[in-house]
Amino acid sequence: MATAAMIFSQGLSEGTLLNVNVPNVPLSEIKGTAITRLGKRIYHQMTVERVDPRGKKYYWIGGGDPDWEREEGTDFDAIDRNLVSITPLHLDLTDYAVFERLRPLERMSYTPTAPGRSDE
Numbered sequence: 001m002a003t004a005a006m007i008f009s010q011g012l013s014e015g016t017l018l019n020v021n022v023p024n025v026p027l028s029e030i031k032g033t034a035i036t037r038l039g040k041r042i043y044h045q046m047t048v049e050r051v052d053p054r055g056k057k058y059y060w061i062g063g064g065d066p067d068w069e070r071e072e073g074t075d076f077d078a079i080d081r082n083l084v085s086i087t088p089l090h091l092d093l094t095d096y097a098v099f100e101r102l103r104p105l106e107r108m109s110y111t112p113t114a115p116g117r118s119d120e
Contacts, residue, residue: 003086013090015091015092017088017091018086018088018089019038019075019086019087020084021084021085022084023079023084029082030082033084035086035087036073036075037073037087038074038075038087038089039071039074039075039077040068040071040074041066041076042067042068044065046061047060047061
């Protein structure tokens with residue numbers, strides 16, 4: 001069964017979407033599809049300080065060309081091997097393990113402080 005037809009017939013879990021990446025090669029060079037996980041992008045020179053025509057500083061975020069960790073099973077790896085990458089994503093990015101560890105930091109009530117004053 002074709003990938004799209006299978007997804008339409010079986011559906012996806014609520015809150016799930018698909019990130020599909022197609023290699024930038026002629027169709028005849030695409031070798032198939034791969035179900036992948038997200039790879040890790042590496043940004044070099046994250047911010048670059050520049051000056052606009054009026055002499056004011058601004059920061060260009062991104063700097064040089066990004067690279068990625070070359071790890072098997074990732075979307076980057078699939079694209080590098082001329083495979084269409086299909087990565088199922090869930091929109092809840094909460095790190096629940098850390099969430100529970102931070103629970104002691106919660107306050108039972110909140111009292112705003114005067115501007116410029118900190119009670120901590």
